Amino acid sequence: MTALVVAASLLIGVSLGILGGGGSILTVPILVYLAGQDTKEAIATSLFVVGVTSLAALVPHARARRVRWRTGLLFGAFSMLGAYGGGRLAEYVPGTALLVAFALMMLATAVAMLRKPRNGRTRARPTHSDLPMKHIAVEGLVVGAVTGLVGSGGGFLVVPALVILGGLPMGIAVGTSLLVIAMKSFAGLAGHLSGVAIDWRLALTVTAAAVVGSLVGGRLAGRIPQDAMRKTFGWFVVVMGVFVLAQQLGTAVWAHPATWAGLGVALAAAVAARLRRAQHPPRPHSAASGPQHSTLPEKREQSTVNL
DSSP: OHHHHHHHHHHHHHHHHHHSOOHHHHHHHIIIIISOOOHHHHHHHHHHHHHHHHHHHHHHHHHTTOOOHHHHHHHHHHHHHHHHHHHHHGGGSOHHHHHHHHHHHHHHHHHHHHSOOGGGOOOOOOTTOOOOHHHHHHHHHHHHHHHHHHOOOOHHHHHHIIIIITOOOHHHHHHHHHHHHHHHHHHHHHHHTTTOOOOHHHHHHHHHHHHHHHHHHHHHHTTSOHHHHHHHHHHHHHHHHHHHHHHHSOHHHHHSHHHHHHHHHHHHHHHHHHHHHHHSOOOOOOTTHHHHHHTHHHHHHHHHHHO
16 A cells, blocks of 8 residues: 555646646545545645645746746745645535535636637747736735645646736646745645644655656757647646546536536537637738738839820
């Protein structure tokens, strides 16, 4: 069993190194289903594992200059406030309802990541540009609260926030998210330690394996195209969101006709929207269209002279 836990822990690090998230989404199930920990202990332990692993994964990204330090530090500071408060409130929140909402938020995030920019335009900022302070504050507090409540490092929220709302390139968003994840994971851990005891031997074993995986993932991240990373991250979050929903919702819910009717309507709407975009693709607005119209009179004048 220990060997299986170590092997699975390597995936935690690889996920953090390449995608800048997904660590806690993997860590909690590993600690619960493979290591036999209860949910509260697994959540607290995952925060320690992901915090240390994120710091290790940050090193190769920082060397490659894929970290926006000001944005990351400010985002992380606000996230720490939210994470500490979420950690203190975690024992008062019903676990099932919270994780269902958590999974639905994951799926909504994945849809935003997989959707193509309209009119083929991206919102990428210049390499050294930073997000507005109000965006950093609001997003940091919300993401931090989620981290503290459910024991997630929040990379699945931080990366889309930096890419979609902040307009950062995917590679820089991944590197910056690792700094944020480390800061708020330790803050969330501080909130949990008041009521949870951690098996430090297991925590250090899982962390050591995850750190090795993070160094490997960090080296691979710079060799993967931005669009491929974005799509991979989106589909990864879809799979994990469906998994969490399947675990939290009972068999009675899945067997109810209304559940499948709702899923059918959602699927039909998604297919219809995709077909509509395929039939009516956006028209590119290029600067060349102007000169084409302006050259028509010149062509007509030339033809008149030739006559």
